[in-house]
Amino acid sequence: STHLDSTTVSLTSAAEARQQWTHYETITRDLSLSLTEQLRLILAPTLATKMRGDYRTGKRLNIKRIIPYIASQYKRDKIWMRRSVPSKRSYQILLAVDDSKSMLESGSSSLAFETLVMISKSLSMLEVGEICVVGFGEKVKVAHDFETPFSSDAGPKIFQNFGFDQSRTDVTRLVRESIALFRTARQKASSSPTDLWQLQLIISDGVCDSSEHDSIRRLLRTAIEERIMMVFVIVDDVRNKKKGESVLDLKEAKFVKDEILFGSGGC
Amino acid sequence: MADSDELSTRQGQVQVYFTTNSIDIELPEGKRQLLVPTDVRRYGLSQILNSESMLDTPAPIPFDFLINGTFLRTTLDEYLTANGLSSETTLNLQYVRSLIPPLYEASF
Ligand SMILES: [Mg+2]
Numbered sequence: 084s085t086h087l088d089s090t091t092v093s094l095t096s097a098a099e100a101r102q103q104w105t106h107y108e109t110i111t112r113d114l115s116l117s118l119t120e121q122l123r124l125i126l127a128p129t130l131a132t133k134m135r136g137d138y139r140t141g142k143r144l145n146i147k148r149i150i151p152y153i154a155s156q157y158k159r160d161k162i163w164m165r166r167s168v169p170s171k172r173s174y175q176i177l178l179a180v181d182d183s184k185s186m187l188e189s190g191s192s193s194l195a196f197e198t199l200v201m202i203s204k205s206l207s208m209l210e211v212g213e214i215c216v217v218g219f220g221e222k223v224k225v226a227h228d229f230e231t232p233f234s235s236d237a238g239p240k241i242f243q244n245f246g247f248d249q250s251r252t253d254v255t256r257l258v259r260e261s262i263a264l265f266r267t268a269r270q271k272a273s274s275s276p277t278d279l280w281q282l283q284l285i286i287s288d289g290v291c292d293s294s295e296h297d298s299i300r301r302l303l304r305t306a307i308e309e310r311i312m313m314v315f316v317i318v319d320d321v322r323n324k325k326k327g328e329s330v331l332d333l334k335e336a337k338f339v340k341d342e343i344l345f346g347s348g349g350c
Numbered sequence: 351m352a353d354s355d356e357l358s359t360r361q362g363q364v365q366v367y368f369t370t371n372s373i374d375i376e377l378p379e380g381k382r383q384l385l386v387p388t389d390v391r392r393y394g395l396s397q398i399l400n401s402e403s404m405l406d407t408p409a410p411i412p413f414d415f416l417i418n419g420t421f422l423r424t425t426l427d428e429y430l431t432a433n434g435l436s437s438e439t440t441l442n443l444q445y446v447r448s449l450i451p452p453l454y455e456a457s458f
Contacts, residue, residue, distance in 0.1 A: 184438035185365075185439075188440055250437075250438055251436065290365065293363065327380030327381060333385060334381075334384055336386050343397060343401050345401075348363070348385035
């Protein structure tokens with residue numbers, strides 16, 4: 084995967100980005116299709132748009148009930164249909180991809196791109212609602228906002244925002260700014276706030292400062308209160324790693340009052 | 351949210367990978383990669399290597415550390431800054447038994 088890593092660093096032209104997106108689309112096509120089928124069940128429709136049922140009052144007449152209605156001397160009067168079956172999805176999903184340098188070093192950048200392409204394709208095939216993509220590291224960069232439809236040229240444009248060259252991995256900042264993005268998006272949403280579900284997927288190599296844990300935990304509580312669900316997905320190219328090099332094996336050494344403490348490191 | 355608070359208490363970490371040419375003091379494969387605070391110097395790294403969880407030496411061995419062929423004489427943080435690197439980089443630390451005589455500090 085080394086040659087992929089080196090091309091992701093110098094993303095310049097739109098043509099190059101398009102070529103890359105097509106490449107990742109091709110290699111993840113099968114996975115993307117099966118993910119779509121799984122998500123179809125997990126991300127259930129939330130918006131009721133289909134008419135159904137036999138009601139005394141409603142929005143539209145059920146033509147099939149008209150003749151029995153007349154024949155029954157207007158007694159069988161449940162001739163109306165209402166919008167009652169949820170058939171449309173109305174999610175706001177934020178995909179946050181780690182754009183920090185460590186992604187290149189750990190060989191996770193191409194895996195992150197594969198993941199991003201696979202998930203965003205599945206979500207748009209499913210017509211899940213609104214999709215936003217951000218890159219994070221030192222700063223949070225919006226590569227695709229909630230309001231822009233996820234059309235065929237959206238992907239390559241997103242790629243142009245990534246260089247995997249940010250010199251920090253500030254997860255606290257990402258979570259804080261994501262909450263703000265979600266707040267704005269909820270206000271602008273066309274569907275009613277109760278039908279709206281907000282979900283964030285953070286795609287990262289999981290290498291972040293353990294001193295951030297407390298501030299992240301505090302922000303996560305805020306997110307839960309605002310009905311935002313956050314999922315941290317760790318991409319780890321274990322196929323090309325030796326024993327002990329996976330982020331799951333990563334340990335940290337800390338000095339606490341002149342004593343060395345060992346614990347598990349990373350996010 | 352206390353931003354300034356978060357910043358001031360934030361202690362940097364960096365990933366290091368320990369290597370050596372001396373087979374007798376080689377770390378097992380699973381222990382070579384480690385997150386360490388960026389404010390450590392040679393002495394702190396030497397302590398970490400000697401600790402129970404790492405080499406578990408019966409008597410501490412003073413170590414020196416080479417990064418890209420030069421001895422580490424500063425904190426890791428200072429090394430990163432001086433070389434235009436960030437804490438996103440994994441530092442390759444080659445450790446050798448220290449040959450430097452103890453520093454003369456003061457006499458009483
Ligand atoms: Mg990073």
